[in-house]
Amino acid sequence: MCGLVCIVSPEGDLASQELEPALRALHHRGPDGTGSWISSCRRVAMGHTRLAVMDPDGGAQPMHGSDGRLHLVANGEFYGHEVIRASLRRDGHGFSSRSDSEIALHLWARDGAGALPELRGEFAFAIWDQARGELIAARDRFGIKPLFYARHAGRVLLASEVGALFEAGVPRRWDRGALAEHLVLCHPPDGTLFDGVRQVPPGCWLWTDGRDIRIRRYWDLDWPTEDELTKDVDRSGHLAAVRDAVVDAVDVRLRADVPVAHHLSGGLDSGAIVALAARHGAPRTFAVRFDDPHFDEGAAAEATARAVGARHSEVLVDAGSSAGRMGDIVAKGQMIPENAHGIARLLQSEAIRAAGFRVVLAGEGGDEMFAGYPQTQRDLRLSTVPGDVVRDDTVRRRLAASPAGRPLLDIADRMGFLPGFVLDRYLGVGAPIQGLLAPDFAAEVLAAQPCRDMFADPHVQSQLYGRSPFHRGSYLFAKTWLANYLLAAERLDMSCGLEVRLPFLDHRLHDVVRRTPLAWFSGGVDSKPLLRAALRNDLPAVLQAGTKRPFLAPPAVSDDATLSRIREVVDGGALDDLGFFRPRQVRDLLEDVRALPPGRRAGHERVVQVLMGIVGLTDQFALTG
Structure with missing residues (x-):
């Protein structure tokens, strides 16, 4: 890289x-x-x-x-x-x-x-x-x-x-228009x-x-239409093809003229990659550990490392190491964060680089490829359970009754339903941030129509037409949130001179997985059953079964020292000249958050992170409004 x-x-x-x-x-x-x-x-x-x-x-x-x-x-x-x-x-x-x-x-x-x-x-x-x-x-x-x-x-x-x-x-x-779209959902892919x-x-x-x-x-996701998905698929043959594609995606990414390391969490995606890499020798793995036991996956990661014979290291991320790094995440990532994952990612990348590595394999893309997100499972149910369409209509009626929800209705009308990740973003950021916006900018946000030009593109229309809600939602997610937010972690890694390779985001693997019958993406209590079934003979017992284990970092707002730093920035007048926010309302929010017990502050994390991201980017690049 x-x-x-x-x-x-x-x-x-x-x-x-x-x-x-x-x-x-x-x-x-x-x-x-x-x-x-x-x-x-x-x-x-x-x-x-x-x-x-x-x-x-x-x-x-x-x-x-x-x-x-x-x-x-x-x-x-x-x-x-x-x-x-x-x-x-x-x-x-x-x-x-x-x-x-x-x-x-x-x-x-x-x-x-x-x-x-x-x-x-x-x-x-x-x-x-x-x-x-x-x-x-x-x-x-x-x-x-x-x-x-x-x-x-x-x-x-x-x-x-x-x-x-x-x-x-x-x-x-x-x-300003792109920022307004971002607060509703995300700016378009271009x-x-x-x-x-x-x-x-x-x-x-x-x-x-x-x-x-x-x-x-030159390429697009090209999901099959619902009619094409009705064709019979041989399950054993398909699972073998998925397995071969995953193995190949990992193997080609292990080739380098320098040593290669691996991210390892307590979940399936990074664990599966490490297990497949172990076929070629003992992998070198790095796991993040948190001092908050509610978020720490260190024990599960260590169990996977032992099972595959990895040489394992841990990177401790505690409140003290996090408090002073929020500014670094914005400056190095050149993006607006919405959680504390970026701090953990940066500290992990710094540790891997300090250990002498320039290349690392990671598990991003597994949730996108194998329907691992809860909101993706909602879209999947809309595609396979007729009664869930009624519930989607109920959500849309409630949004219509709220001025803050109306920008989402345009997305729902163009998509034919409201994708789960769009609703999740609205509930976490779009709705709660409205009361903090300056009147003029609040009006711009309410009038925003995210991805309007993208939806007007005949090619995009052809990619959505005839597809299931699951595939339509996956298409929109890939073109907006995946490329413009999740994959922006690349900037954090590269700020350390570290190349991160993502086997699950491989177009040959996608070409196999996209033909999967929808029912095979869900079932029972196990998350990502398609991936587990395809790799059933490759995974150690510790990874064979389990529910979805998302990688979550402790909310920054749970730490009083971090909140104090944020309040210092706001009190210093950082919001006064931006024209995006009402400073008094922001100060009141921070006081309300601080008055809560640390364990009850997580619901405010995304909004506070967005606020500080906008302030940080303004300062980092000397941006004008």
Whole structure:
């Protein structure tokens, strides 16, 4: 994993030093080397910061084709690159390194945009075509690796992080409309919270000559229609196919020229990955431990580690270590958090990097792939239990009676039902935050229509039409909350120079799982029965059965020291000039929370985290409203 930045100027007036501020902002993503290149026509400048994982002694970037036509910067990993490299060599392509990134350069030379379906992994890359005078930039199918862009001063700029764009001169402003949409649900897959800053959506690629910008899609989730799901599926054969796909997704991600570590919690997802990795030797595992026994999964993680013969380490996260890190989560993650998970994630990543690792496998994507979330199970019931449709209609009528709930009705009308994660977000953030908003901004939030343009896209309509509520809800979740919030933990990991690989977010695995009959995603008391059944001969007894065990960190608001720090920020006037909130109402909320016993404060966690995230981003980037 690395950092990249590109500037395209149709006027041919670029100077090499223009990349330097952005590259400094991306140094944490690539502490092992920095490279830059500017074309002879001065129309494009490309920069790269490198985390050396494959071919540490070679593979410096930018990379250049032998004929001087194509030039590449890449972030991420391309799996199965050995097979592709062999194919390219048979076609006469010569390689200058063993780096996986170089295959993208040669594939594009041979196949153009037809190269994209051949690439597997988590990646973002850009290629300048000197002959055509155009830049293309592509992002992986699930949006694991970020790729932001903006127009500024007659130029097009791209970078791995928003902060790098700001350092390159892009104005630092909130997008009030996007923030309003975020408080209702989430901004769309091509948007951000910052005015003028966009992102290449997952599974898409960008074309630009410095004047025009075009976005094109090369992949989508393509869930089967309800009619297609009625076809008979051989259960034993399907489970074997799921098992083979999971094993392959893990195995390809174990390949690196540096040691590989593993996240391990008390749950099934990370435990299954570690169990499969143990087929190749004793895995090196790292588990977070909390000093609050209600949240600590350390004993369960240790039991899994013992069962598979892992070499296990623990990372203690207590109230003292958390109290001073809320600002770091916002600054390094460049996002608005909604819980204390980010603090635990950052401390874990720091510990793994300090132990000498640059690569770690993690279990994110398991809940998305195998219907592990409670709200996903609600959508599943709507798809399989006719009576639950009546309950969904009841929820919609109640929302219609509340002004704060009306923005959700537009989503429900377009989706044909109200997805469970949308309702959960409304109850946790959208409704309770209304009373804290400044009147003008509150009106903007009530008028917000999240993802309106996305729903108007004929392609998106074709992806939703004829699908079950479960698949429609999964599609919306993947395009909004997964890519724009959950996977933003990538920025926290990369702030430590740590590459996190996610086997469950693999498009070949998805292609197998998407054909699963809906009834196989639920049943009995076990969570993710499809995954458990597929891996029944691979999992140790401790993972064979169990209910859903979500990874939860102790709420920050439960700690008095953390609340005091938050109150200091508010009393210092941080909210006064933003125009988003009513400072007195925020102070009253904080006093009300502090008056509660620590065990009863969790219901306020998400709103307080959102408040501090907005304050923190404003301060970190010197944003104006």
